[in-house]
Every structure is written in structure tokens, then in C-alpha cells.
Amino acid sequence: MAKAQKKTGKGRLDKYYKLAKEQGYRARSAFKLIQLNKKYGFLESARCTIDLCAAPGGWLQVASKYMPVNSVIVGVDLVPIKPIPHVVTFAADITTPQCRNLIRSELKDWKADVVLHDGAPNVGTAWVQDAYSQSELVLMSLKLAVEFLIKGGTFVTKVFRSVDYNNLIWVFNQLFGKVEATKPPSSRNVSAEIFVVCRDFLAPKHLDPKFLDPRHVFKDLSADAAADKGTSANNVQANVFHPEKNRRKREGYTDGDYTLFKEMSALDFIKGADPVALLGTSNKITFISDEEKEWLKLDCTTADVMANCNDLKVLGKGDFKALIKWRLALREELGLDVKSKDTEDATEVVQVIEDVDEEQQISEELERINADAAARAKRERRRANEIRTRTIQRMQLQMTAPLDIGLEQGDAALGFGQDDVFTLDPGAAGTHRGGKLLKTLGDEDEHDESDDDAAAAHEEDDDVLGSEEELERKTRMLEDELDGLYDMYQTRLRESDAKYRVQESRKKNAEREEWHGIGEGGGSEEDSDEDSGDGGWDQMERLKEQADHSSDESSDEEREASSSKKRSLEKTTDLRRAKRTRLDPTPVPAADSKATKMWFSQGLFAGVDDAVEDIEDEGQSSEEEEEEESDIEADQASENNEADGDMSEDYEEVPFTDEDVDEDVWDAADDNIDETKRKQLKGKSLDTAEAVTLAQQLVNREKTKTQLINDGFTRYSLNSSEGLPSWFLDDESRHYKPNLPVTKEAIQALRAKQRALDARPIKKVAEAKARKKYKAAQRLEKALTKAEGVNSTTDISEREKAQQIDKLMKKGKAQKIKKDIKLVVAKGPNRGVKGRPKGVKGRYTMVDSRMKKEASIWL
Numbered sequence: 001m002a003k004a005q006k007k008t009g010k011g012r013l014d015k016y017y018k019l020a021k022e023q024g025y026r027a028r029s030a031f032k033l034i035q036l037n038k039k040y041g042f043l044e045s046a047r048c049t050i051d052l053c054a055a056p057g058g059w060l061q062v063a064s065k066y067m068p069v070n071s072v073i074v075g076v077d078l079v080p081i082k083p084i085p086h087v088v089t090f091a092a093d094i095t096t097p098q099c100r101n102l103i104r105s106e107l108k109d110w111k112a113d114v115v116l117h118d119g120a121p122n123v124g125t126a127w128v129q130d131a132y133s134q135s136e137l138v139l140m141s142l143k144l145a146v147e148f149l150i151k152g153g154t155f156v157t158k159v160f161r162s163v164d165y166n167n168l169i170w171v172f173n174q175l176f177g178k179v180e181a182t183k184p185p186s187s188r189n190v191s192a193e194i195f196v197v198c199r200d201f202l203a204p205k206h207l208d209p210k211f212l213d214p215r216h217v218f219k220d221l222s223a224d225a226a227a228d229k230g231t232s233a234n235n236v237q238a239n240v241f242h243p244e245k246n247r248r249k250r251e252g253y254t255d256g257d258y259t260l261f262k263e264m265s266a267l268d269f270i271k272g273a274d275p276v277a278l279l280g281t282s283n284k285i286t287f288i289s290d291e292e293k294e295w296l297k298l299d300c301t302t303a304d305v306m307a308n309c310n311d312l313k314v315l316g317k318g319d320f321k322a323l324i325k326w327r328l329a330l331r332e333e334l335g336l337d338v339k340s341k342d343t344e345d346a347t348e349v350v351q352v353i354e355d356v357d358e359e360q361q362i363s364e365e366l367e368r369i370n371a372d373a374a375a376r377a378k379r380e381r382r383r384a385n386e387i388r389t390r391t392i393q394r395m396q397l398q399m400t401a402p403l404d405i406g407l408e409q410g411d412a413a414l415g416f417g418q419d420d421v422f423t424l425d426p427g428a429a430g431t432h433r434g435g436k437l438l439k440t441l442g443d444e445d446e447h448d449e450s451d452d453d454a455a456a457a458h459e460e461d462d463d464v465l466g467s468e469e470e471l472e473r474k475t476r477m478l479e480d481e482l483d484g485l486y487d488m489y490q491t492r493l494r495e496s497d498a499k500y501r502v503q504e505s506r507k508k509n510a511e512r513e514e515w516h517g518i519g520e521g522g523g524s525e526e527d528s529d530e531d532s533g534d535g536g537w538d539q540m541e542r543l544k545e546q547a548d549h550s551s552d553e554s555s556d557e558e559r560e561a562s563s564s565k566k567r568s569l570e571k572t573t574d575l576r577r578a579k580r581t582r583l584d585p586t587p588v589p590a591a592d593s594k595a596t597k598m599w600f601s602q603g604l605f606a607g608v609d610d611a612v613e614d615i616e617d618e619g620q621s622s623e624e625e626e627e628e629e630s631d632i633e634a635d636q637a638s639e640n641n642e643a644d645g646d647m648s649e650d651y652e653e654v655p656f657t658d659e660d661v662d663e664d665v666w667d668a669a670d671d672n673i674d675e676t677k678r679k680q681l682k683g684k685s686l687d688t689a690e691a692v693t694l695a696q697q698l699v700n701r702e703k704t705k706t707q708l709i710n711d712g713f714t715r716y717s718l719n720s721s722e723g724l725p726s727w728f729l730d731d732e733s734r735h736y737k738p739n740l741p742v743t744k745e746a747i748q749a750l751r752a753k754q755r756a757l758d759a760r761p762i763k764k765v766a767e768a769k770a771r772k773k774y775k776a777a778q779r780l781e782k783a784l785t786k787a788e789g790v791n792s793t794t795d796i797s798e799r800e801k802a803q804q805i806d807k808l809m810k811k812g813k814a815q816k817i818k819k820d821i822k823l824v825v826a827k828g829p830n831r832g833v834k835g836r837p838k839g840v841k842g843r844y845t846m847v848d849s850r851m852k853k854e855a856s857i858w859l
């Protein structure tokens with residue numbers, strides 16, 4: 001089984017936590033609102049938003065980012081919220097009239113377009129207690145929403161899955177045109193929270209106060225539950241005896257009973273009044289007491305019976321029959337079913353009838369269960385296939401926007417229908433809306449057949465959702481599968497793309513042939529040049545002068561000079577690369593604090609720090625303490641949440657620390673900046689039209705260094721790719737980047753560079769030439785040695801010596817002339833000829849036509 005989602009303190013710090021930290025949101029929950037807004041788009045058109053339970057302010061930050069400029073945003077919470085620009089906040093309890101008055105005085109006659117509620121009471125107490133307070137809080141927020149929302153407005157609230165869920169949804173349906181429940185991908189699976197988005201506020205003129213009164217809204221269900229003792233038992237009974245009325249109430253777990261696995265003692269089964277219901281609700285029959293252990297020794301308790309008792313959920317029709325028979329036998333043995341002589345006949349008749357009835361019921365029930373299971377499996381398979389096909393199609397058509405995928409995958413993964421489970425069926429909503437207030441709450445008998453179908457579908461989904469681990473495993477499997485399919489798709493795409501293959505092979509060649517002429521030492525000089533403030537143009541001029549000067553010197557010096565020129569030019573190129581790197585469209589993973597640090601490290605701000613520090617010194621210590629406290633509180637809260645299991649609220653505050661500063665990124669205040677820059681520049685070159693454009697702008701002084709650096713701070717530059725799937729990153733690298741300007745001149749320069757590259761001799765030719773040169777040098781060496789020998793002999797005259805030496809040196813310098821070898825292509829009459837082909841004289845070799853072509857190059 002797949003590893004369950006970690007619930008340790010660290011485990012909670014998932015990718016959304018990191019993203020929140022990176023993007024400066026105060027809580028990871030900000031992404032829930034971003035994703036909800038992405039799906040329903042209510043913020044972009046809102047001019048006034050009220051956020052109830054808004055601390056520390058993550059949702060407020062999102063609202064102020066996505067809503068139009070100058071919108072009114074009001075945030076309320078029990079605890080004070082640190083100021084956010086253009087947002088009004090105050091501390092109040094949303095359940096009190098004082099809070100209502102504060103909002104009223106803030107909004108005056110305005111109405112809100114959106115009311116948000118992400119409130120959670122102190123999570124960490126008892127589950128049942130929490131769930132109830134949460135539902136109450138939701139109702140209180142609804143009350144405020146009803147008062148302040150404009151007609152057609154939107155109310156977004158967090159709800160926990162509990163027995164109150166259906167009642168709340170029913171009330172929402174009375175007040176809003178569209179009600180949908182959803183779980184955004186950033187909401188953890190282990191959290192019981194879901195979000196209900198209520199749109200199109202109906203703004204009724206007269207509203208029955210009972211709609212918003214917890215005593216009424218949550219009353220009926222508990223009353224019903226009390227009256228309806230042993231609800232689930234009755235449901236099982238209904239399943240067994242009235243398969244046609246087979247439905248279960250959607251009211252969560254029975255009070256105080258939140259486990260799926262249930263054991264019953266053999267005593268309960270044998271002595272209990274309703275064995276069929278007991279068998280339907282339990283997983284296992286246990287033998288713990290001494291009396292029960294004694295029963296194990298009886299003849300009627302066969303090995304089969306014991307095995308059946310061990311796992312009731314896997315039993316078939318025959319097994320159930322055997323267990324019922326065993327119970328009857330045991331009851332007889334224990335004298336519970338007394339067979340008196342006088343009543344024996346009557347009893348037997350009754351027993352036979354009971355037996356027959358039970359058998360029939362069990363067999364019907366079993367058939368129904370089997371049919372249900374088969375239908376469910378089929379539905380799941382179909383749904384998974386549909387999702388997979390749709391995603392692949394969309395990927396192939398490149399229709400997937402990053403966040404869409406996130407949402408859809410999340411939804412798909414959950415549902416295996418999590419979304420569906422909580423998406424209110426409009427049809428069902430319609431039936432509800434037609435009803436009278438609160439009368440129909442929990443009144444299942446008034447449902448029609450279509451309701452039955454919906455209930456069955458929900459029941460099925462609930463079963464799937466019953467196990468979080470199972471759900472997570474399926475989600476992960478689906479994601480893995482999709483990742484795999486995406487990789488395969490990419491590979492196939494590459495294989496079929498000739499252009500890509502050519503590019504790849506060129507890249508490889510370039511890597512092999514690249515000239516690595518710059519020594520490590522060169523860089524510092526260059527950087528110091530850059531720091532001195534000289535523009536690229538000045539450097540070019542200087543380098544030209546150098547080159548001119550060196551051309552006057554001897555040939556050795558000339559070589560030296562040209563290589564130094566080459567180095568210098570390379571340095572200039574590196575310099576341009578340095579500029580480009582800052583503007584590289586590839587997002588640099590960096591935290592805000594780091595960017596800020598770089599910004600304020602400019603000379604302009606020198607000395608400002610001290611002044612500001614002086615002013616701030618007083619307040620700072622207290623602020624730091626406060627921050628530390630809030631961190632600790634957040635940690636404690638998260639630990640509490642963990643201990644709280646399903647009821648855990650999926651909320652994480654994001655503290656900011658110095659550790660967030662990424663050390664790899666340039667820091668203007670860094671002494672070792674040259675080294676850092678060199679590292680950054682390694683492997684980068686002016687190989688795109690954008691880079692060349694920027695470099696030219698820089699060299700031609702159309703742009704200054706500062707302007708380029710400033711342009712580098714875009715919304716694309718601070719994103720982290722950590723933990724994101726490959727398809728998402730592929731898409732991002734293709735589409736999520738700034739469009740930098742490209743000039744005609746840049747493209748021409750790039751083409752010229754490419755042409756020069758293409759014109760370079762290929763590696764093998766260069767090697768052959770080098771070999772030739774080497775052999776010539778060897779010949780000359782040999783000739784010199786011989787000449788020395790001749791010179792040292794005393795037998796011959798000086799004149800003869802000179803003649804011989806001259807001859808030797810000529811020979812040594814001469815190119816070696818290869819003896820001509822005729823190439824004969826083995827085709828036509830020469831195909832398969834043994835020995836010398838006809839009409840060929842002198843040295844020859846047999847080749848095929850391809851070899852001949854190649855040989856003519858090399859020979």
C-alpha cells in the first residue's frame with residue numbers, strides 16, 4: 001500500500017507551504033482561494049469583498065492581488081491582522097453584533113460582491129465538538145453574508161464533513177442560485193475540510209430567521225437520530241428485507257462511532273434479537289469471554305464456522321446460511337430456543353418458516369451486493385479511463401494550462417470522485433428547494449426514485465472515500481501513470497521531430513568541439529573592468545587597439561596576441577553573457593527577501609540602512625518577539641491539528657526567516673562576487689536572438705546595466721520549480737516567460753555566427769590535418785639529424801657536404817607523395833570478381849561506391 005501522507009510537523013510543510021513562502025503569502029491557505037477563484041472566477045469582477053476569519057491574511061493578500069485596483073476589501077478576525085496595503089482589517093468575533101456594526105460602519109451603504117469565510121474555531125478539542133462549532137461558525141458567517149451580500153453575489157465558505165453538512169447545504173440552496181462543494185488541490189487529503197462556493201445570491205426580501213438559527217438548522221437531524229435508534233442497524237434491516245427501498249441516510253457516521261471496522265462478540269450474535277442486521281453491520285465475530293471460548297469446543301462450531309466468523313465481509317451466500325444455522329444450533333444447545341414436547345411441532349414450523357425466509361433474504365441481499373460491487377467496479381474503471389483519455393488528449397493538443405491541470409487532476413484524483421461527492425446535484429438541489437423550510441431535513445422517505453439513484457451514487461463514492469490511504473494510493477497511481485504517459489509522449493514527439501534530432505546532434509558536436517580557451521584567471525580582470533563602469537563599447541575599442549598593436553610584432557608574438565585577442569573577445573562575450581544571465585527568461589528560484597536584498601544593495605541606498613535601523617531599533621525587538629511567538633503558535637497549532645486526525649484544519653501559516661535566502665544567487669554585497677558570477681555564467685552563451693538583442697543594446701548603449709537588472713525583476717523571475725511535475729515544467733518553460741525584444745540585427749548576427757560555425761572544418765578533417773603536420777615535422781627532424789651526420793663527416797669536401805645537406809633538407813621538407821592506388825568500385829562487371837579486374841593496371845583496391853566517395857576525400 002502506498003505511503004500515507006506524512007502527518008509530522010515537517011510533512012505538513014508541503015509544496016504549497018514552500019510556494020506561499022516564496023511568493024510572500026502569509027498562509028499556505030492562500031492557494032486554496034487562488035484555486036477556487038481559478039475555477040469560479042469571482043474575484044476579478046468583485047469591487048467589494050469581506051473576508052470573515054481572515055488572520056493572518058493570506059486570503060486578503062490574494063483578494064487584493066486578484067481584485068481590481070481600488071476595490072474595497074475588509075478583513076475580520078478574532079486576532080489582529082498585520083496591515084496589508086489597501087485592505088481594512090479589524091479584530092472582532094464574527095458571531096457578535098459588534099462585528100456586524102463594525103462592518104456596517106466600514107461599508108456604509110455599500111454591498112459586498114463576495115463574502116469569504118475560512119474560519120475554524122480552536123481546532124484540537126474533541127472531534128464532535130469541533131465539527132459542531134465549525135458548522136455554527138459557518139451559519140454565523142452566512143448570516144453576515146446574507147446581510148451584506150449584493151443580489152447575485154458570491155459566498156465562499158469552508159465546511160467540515162460532519163452530520164451537519166447536508167443541513168448546511170440545504171440552507172445554502174435556499175439562498176443561492178448555484179451551490180457547489182469542491183476540494184481544491186491545495187487542500188490536504190487528510191483534512192476533512194471542503195469548500196462550498198455559493199453563487200448567485202437570491203437576496204430574498206423576507207427571510208425566515210430559522211434559516212440562520214443553529215438550533216433549527218441542526219435540530220431535526222439530532223432529533224431524528226435520537227428517535228431513530230440504531231439508524232444504521234435499521235438501514236441494514238431495510239437493505240435485507242426491502243431491497244427496493246435500499247438507501248442510506250447521508251448523515252455521516254453514527255454519533256460517537258467513527259470507525260469502519262466493527263467487531264461483535266459471539267455472545268451478541270447468538271443471544272441478540274436481530275442476527276441478520278448484526279451480520280450486515282459487522283466485520284468479525286470474536287470469541288473473548290470464557291463462555292464464548294467454550295462454544296468453540298462444541299461440535300457444531302466447525303472449522304468453517306470459525307473461518308467465517310473471522311471475516312464476515314468476504315462471505316458468500318452459503319457461508320451466511322451456515323452461520324445462521326450454527327446460531328440456531330447453538331441456541332438450541334444453550335436452551336435459548338426450548339423445544340418442549342407440547343410446542344415442538346409449532347416451534348418447528350416457525351423455525352422452518354424463519355429459516356426459509358432468512359435464506360431467501362440472505363440470497364437476495366447477496367445477489368444485490370454482488371451486482372452492486374460489479375457495477376461499482378465497472379463505473380470506477382470507466383471513470384479512470386475517461387480521465388486518462390481526456391488528459392492525454394488535452395496534453396497532445398497542448399490545451400492544458402498549468403493550473404487547470406492542477407485543478408483537474410486534483411479533482412480527478414479525488415474522485416475517484418471526491419469532487420463529485422461534494423458537488424451538489426442540481427437535480428437534488430431542485431427537489432430540496434421545492435420543499436418547506438427544515439421540514440424535509442433528514443426526511444428520506446419523501447425522496448423519489450431519482451433521489452435514490454443519486455443516493456446510491458453518493459454511497460458508492462463515500463465507500464471509496466472511506467479510506468484516505470486507498471484514495472491517496474489511487475491518486476498517486478493515476479498521477480504516476482499520467483507522468484509516464486507524458487514522458488512517453490514527449491519521447492515519441494522528439495523521435496519523430498527531425499529538427500529536434502538535428503539540434504541535438506549539433507549540440508553534441510558543439511560540446512565536443514568547443515574551444516575552452518579562457519583561463520580561470522582572466523575573469524577577475526574582466527569583472528573588475530565591468531565594475532569600473534566602462535561600457536561594452538569602450539572595452540571593444542580597447543581590445544581592437546590591443547589587436548592592432550600586436551599585429552606589428554613577430555610571428556610568435558602574433559600568435560600570442562591573436563590568442564589573447566581571442567581570450568579578450570571571449571571575455572567580452574562573457575561580459576555580455578553576464579548581462580544576459582541576469583535577464584535569462586528561465587525563472588531563477590529565489591525568495592523575495594533575496595531580491596529585495598539585491599535591490600537595496602545598490603549604491604543609491606547606501607547608508608539608508610543605518611538611518612532606518614536607528615529609527616526602527618526601538619520597535620524591532622518587540623516585533624521580533626511577536627514573530628517568534630507567532631511561529632511557535634503556528635507550530636503548536638499544527639501539532640494540535642495533527643493529533644486531531646481527519647478533523648485537522650488544512651492551514652499553515654508561513655513564517656519568513658533569513659534561511660530563505662538562496663546562497664547561489666548573486667549578492668551585490670558579496671565580496672566574492674566574481675567567483676559567483678563565473679559559476680553562474682558557466683555553460684551560458686549568446687545563442688538566442690533575445691540574448692544577442694540585449695547584448696547589442698548594451699554595447700550600443702541603448703540600455704544601461706541598471707536598466708537591464710531592473711528589467712530582470714519580473715513576475716517570472718521568482719518561481720520555484722521544486723516538486724513540480726515534468727509536464728508542467730515543460731509547459732512553463734515554453735509559455736511562461738517574458739517576451740523579450742528581438743531585433744533584425746540580432747537575428748542576422750546569430751545567423752552569421754551559425755554560418756561561421758557551419759563553415760568550420762569538421763573534427764576529422766582537423767585531425768587529419770594535424771596528423772599531416774606532425775608527420776612533416778618528423779620528416780624534417782629526421783632530415784636535420786642526417787644533415788648533422790653529413791656535416792660531421794670529414795671524408796668529403798665542404799661543397800659536397802653542402803650539396804648533400806641541401807638534398808636532405810629538400811627531401812625532409814617535401815610533402816610525402818602517396819603512391820597512387822586506384823580505387824575500383826565493385827559493381828557492374830567488377831561485381832564479385834576474384835583477382836585483378838579487367839583493364840586495371842598498377843596498384844588497386846576494391847571499394848563500394850560509398851567508400852570511393854569517402855576515400856577520395858581522405859586520400
Ligand SMILES: C[S@@+](CC[C@H](N)C(=O)[O-])C[C@H]1O[C@@H](n2cnc3c(N)ncnc32)[C@H](O)[C@@H]1O
Pocket residue numbers: 026027029030052053054055056057058059060076077078079092093094095118119120121122137649651
Ligand atoms: C484558517 S484561519 C484563516 C486563514 C485565512 N483565511 C488566511 O488565509 O490567512 C482561521 C481563522 O479563524 C479565526 N476565527 C475563529 N473563530 C472566529 C470567530 N468567532 N470570529 C472571528 N474569527 C474567528 C481564527 O482566529 C483564525 O485566524
